[in-house]
Amino acid sequence: MNVKKIREDFPLLLANPDLTYLDSAATSQKPACVLRAEREFYECHNANPLRGLYELSENATKCYEDARKTVQHFIGAARPEEIIFTRNATESLNLVAYSLGSLLLKPGDEVVVSIMEHHSNLLPWQMVCRQTGATLKFLECDQTGFLSDETLENAITDKTRLVAIAQVSNVLGRTAPIEKIVKLARKHGAVVVMDAAQSAPHMPINVKDLEVDFMAFSGHKLMGPMGIGVLYGKKELLEEMPPFLTGGEMIDSVSRTGAVFAPLPHKFEAGTVNAAGAWGLKAAIEYLQQIGFDEIKRREEALTSRALEGLKEIPHVHVLGSEKAEEHCGILTFTIDGVHPHDVSAILDADGIAVRAGHHCAQPLMEYLGVSTTTRASLFFYNTEEEIDAFVESMKTVRRRMGYGE
Numbered sequence: 001m002n003v004k005k006i007r008e009d010f011p012l013l014l015a016n017p018d019l020t021y022l023d024s025a026a027t028s029q030k031p032a033c034v035l036r037a038e039r040e041f042y043e044c045h046n047a048n049p050l051r052g053l054y055e056l057s058e059n060a061t062k063c064y065e066d067a068r069k070t071v072q073h074f075i076g077a078a079r080p081e082e083i084i085f086t087r088n089a090t091e092s093l094n095l096v097a098y099s100l101g102s103l104l105l106k107p108g109d110e111v112v113v114s115i116m117e118h119h120s121n122l123l124p125w126q127m128v129c130r131q132t133g134a135t136l137k138f139l140e141c142d143q144t145g146f147l148s149d150e151t152l153e154n155a156i157t158d159k160t161r162l163v164a165i166a167q168v169s170n171v172l173g174r175t176a177p178i179e180k181i182v183k184l185a186r187k188h189g190a191v192v193v194m195d196a197a198q199s200a201p202h203m204p205i206n207v208k209d210l211e212v213d214f215m216a217f218s219g220h221k222l223m224g225p226m227g228i229g230v231l232y233g234k235k236e237l238l239e240e241m242p243p244f245l246t247g248g249e250m251i252d253s254v255s256r257t258g259a260v261f262a263p264l265p266h267k268f269e270a271g272t273v274n275a276a277g278a279w280g281l282k283a284a285i286e287y288l289q290q291i292g293f294d295e296i297k298r299r300e301e302a303l304t305s306r307a308l309e310g311l312k313e314i315p316h317v318h319v320l321g322s323e324k325a326e327e328h329c330g331i332l333t334f335t336i337d338g339v340h341p342h343d344v345s346a347i348l349d350a351d352g353i354a355v356r357a358g359h360h361c362a363q364p365l366m367e368y369l370g371v372s373t374t375t376r377a378s379l380f381f382y383n384t385e386e387e388i389d390a391f392v393e394s395m396k397t398v399r400r401r402m403g404y405g406e
């Protein structure tokens, strides 16, 4: 991969040669083809999709439905109607929690999540458990984010109705054993919801092979526009589920007293949809596929390994999670003794390096690991060796710049 050439595809990176962007787990940068696609939708195809019976609106509908097919093939779904467009992973997860939760859960039932969940895959389940009387149970990992067979077997039982789990933790970068979880869930008749917000940009996912029942991800983390997300769901489950949001576009007919809902996927896409966002997401997926996940993985592991080696040499720096670069999915979360992550972030920012500081929307995990806040550097294939070195060099100076002797 010619990284210099790749970076030319990203207008923001080109315009800011002194910026080292290490916050791709929060949102990725966007290649020009994605920006062009969004603009092209508004310049060439803009009409309200799914409504008009005139040519322009039909073109807009075609863009939107083409994008759906691209997503379908990207994740190996059997049918386009199993792809629901939402605003983001958060909305996708809320949709499943409220719609399926109300159908599935009753007092005494259990919902299993991991201690590593992002708040977006935790709060909806907390809410729906409260509403239905179900109990929320946590899978507890070791310090590196590893979930043992014993942990899974003890937590997933005949009482389990649903397991909701991130494929990759946004803090530790560790990949969960989804195949094992699905197998256990099947044995006990439970549904599996996979949060792929952090995994979808970095690894090939085939929902048919994985056999998950639902999967959620956001477009903006895989170079697509903000405001477009995806929920995959198995057709037979989606068909049983009541709508999440109601209103225009999601009905076949309405009377004074009720409505007949539209067939899938439109039953779950109330109101005017984000067709330009979907068209942009299609361009992002095609761009990602052109680079290829093998190349992305190879590059990210090499960069992660370089960063990990560099950080290991710095006294007072503690990286959370595994010691192996291949178990980080490009995410390095760390603490520095005596320095608040907000100061770490401000110091790195002064050197042109953008990282994330805080609890990363995973407060239960922070508490479990015994840290209050941390700093997270997250990379993508467009980062360079020079950027990693600049990050490590800047990190070496943090304690000194905070007034410590070493």
Ligand code: PMP
Pocket: 025, 026, 088, 089, 090, 091, 118, 120, 121, 166, 168, 169, 170, 195, 197, 198, 218, 361
């Ligand atoms: N799950 C995980 C694991 C995430 O990292 C994030 C984003 N930080 C989300 C869910 C939510 O994504 P969004 O904010 O795009 O809805």
